[in-house]
Amino acid sequence: xxxxxxxxxxxxxxxxxxxxxxxxxxxxxxxxxxxxxxxxxxxxxxxxxxxxxxxxxxxxxxxxxxxxxxxxxxxxxxxxxxxxxxxxxxxxxxxxxxxxxxxxxxxxxxxxxxxxxxxxxxxxxxxxxxxxxxxxxxxxxxxxxxxxxxxxxxxxxxxxxxxxxxxxxxxxxxxxxxxxxxxxxxxxxxxxxxxxxxxxxxxxxxxxxxxxxxxxxxxxxxxxxxxxxxxxxxxxxxxxxxxxxxxxxxxxxxxxxxxxxxxxxxxxxxxxxxxxx
Numbered sequence: 121x122x123x124x125x126x127x128x129x130x131x132x133x134x135x136x137x138x139x140x141x142x143x144x145x146x147x148x149x150x151x152x153x154x155x156x157x158x159x160x161x162x163x164x165x166x167x168x169x170x171x172x173x174x175x176x177x178x179x180x181x182x183x184x185x186x187x188x189x190x191x192x193x194x195x196x197x198x199x200x201x202x203x204x205x206x207x208x209x210x211x212x213x214x215x216x217x218x219x220x221x222x223x224x225x226x227x228x229x230x231x232x233x234x235x236x237x238x239x240x241x242x243x244x245x246x247x248x249x250x251x252x253x254x255x256x257x258x259x260x261x262x263x264x265x266x267x268x269x270x271x272x273x274x275x276x277x278x279x280x281x282x283x284x285x286x287x288x289x290x291x292x293x294x295x296x297x298x299x300x301x302x303x304x305x306x307x308x309x310x311x312x313x314x315x316x317x318x319x320x321x322x323x324x325x326x327x328x329x330x331x332x333x334x335x336x337x338x339x340x341x342x343x344x345x346x347x348x349x350x351x352x353x354x355x356x357x358x359x360x361x362x363x364x365x366x367x368x369x370x371x372x373x374x375x376x377x378x379x380x381x382x383x384x385x386x387x388x389x390x391x392x393x394x395x396x397x
Contacts, residue, residue, distance in 0.1 A: 216261045
C-alpha cells in the first residue's frame, strides 16, 4: 500500500475546532477577545470620565450665570419687574402728586432741558406751588426725557435725581433748583451739580447722604424712562403741556392761566385723565 508522506498539521497549529486540539486555540482566542473587550471598556470609561470633567465646568458656568443673572435682576433697579419705584409712587408712573384732591386737578408735563418749561416755571411755578400747598388744587408733575438726543442723558439723570428728591418729599423744591440752573448751552448737569442741589433744598444728615447715593447710582433712571413713555401714551408731544381737569390748557398769558385755574371746580370722573381735545 502506498504511504502518504504529505505534511500533517501538528497539534500546536491545528485549526480551531479540529479534533484532538484540546481547545488550546479557542482559549487563546477567547482570551484575546476578552482582553479587547476589557480594553474597550477601559477606553470607554476613560472617555466617559473625561466627559464628566468637561460637563462639570459647564454646569458650574451655567449655575454661575444663573446666580449672577438672579442677583442682577433682584438688585437691578433699572428695568423690568424689578424697576425701582420712588417712595409712595405707583409702579406704573402716574406723576408726582402734590396738593389736595377735591379741587381743580392740574397736570404739568415738563422736560428739565426745555427752555420754555423754565420760562413757564419762572412765570407760574410759584403760583401753582402755593395753591397746591394751600390745598386749593392738586398739581401732578410728569417729568419727561424726550429732549435727550445722541447719547445725551441730561434729562434722564435730572429726572432720576428729582425722584430721589421725591423720596425725601422734596420733588418740587428740587425741580425748582434744576430749572433755575438750566444751562443755555444745553450742557446739562453733572452728578455733582445734582447732588449739590440736595443741600440747596435743605437736605442734611442721613437724608442728604441717602439722596446723594441715590443720585450717584442713578436709581430711578429706568423709572424716568417709564414716566416719559407714559406721557407719550397720553399723547403728549411737546413741553410744557398743561392739562386742567383732563383738558389741555392754552398758555396765552399768566393772568388768563391763573383765572382759568382758580375758576375751575373739581373734575368729573370722565375728565380725570388728559384728553387730546
